[in-house]
Amino acid sequence: MKINHQQIKELEIKLEQEKSRLKFHNEPLKVKLKQLLEALKFTCNSNEKLRIMNEMDKIEGQVELKIFSNYCISF
Numbered sequence: 001m002k003i004n005h006q007q008i009k010e011l012e013i014k015l016e017q018e019k020s021r022l023k024f025h026n027e028p029l030k031v032k033l034k035q036l037l038e039a040l041k042f043t044c045n046s047n048e049k050l051r052i053m054n055e056m057d058k059i060e061g062q063v064e065l066k067i068f069s070n071y072c073i074s075f
Contacts, residue, residue, distance in 0.1 A: 029059050 033056055040052045 033059050
């Protein structure tokens with residue numbers, strides 16, 4: 001299967017649209033991660049630190065899962 005110049009351009013446009021869409025959807029998660037990181041800095045209780053780190057791991061997993069699933073769906 002040959003891919004012509006027009007198809008390449010269409011794929012590039014689709015990729016840029018997907019990037020901006022992902023950036024928009026991940027923004028609230030980034031804000032939440034930043035808030036949790038700030039809370040982690042000022043927490044002395046080890047149980048609370050563990051809870052915050054677990055929450056951060058969950059959010060990071062959501063971001064990675066969204067990127068992966070959107071990538072798979074688009075191809």
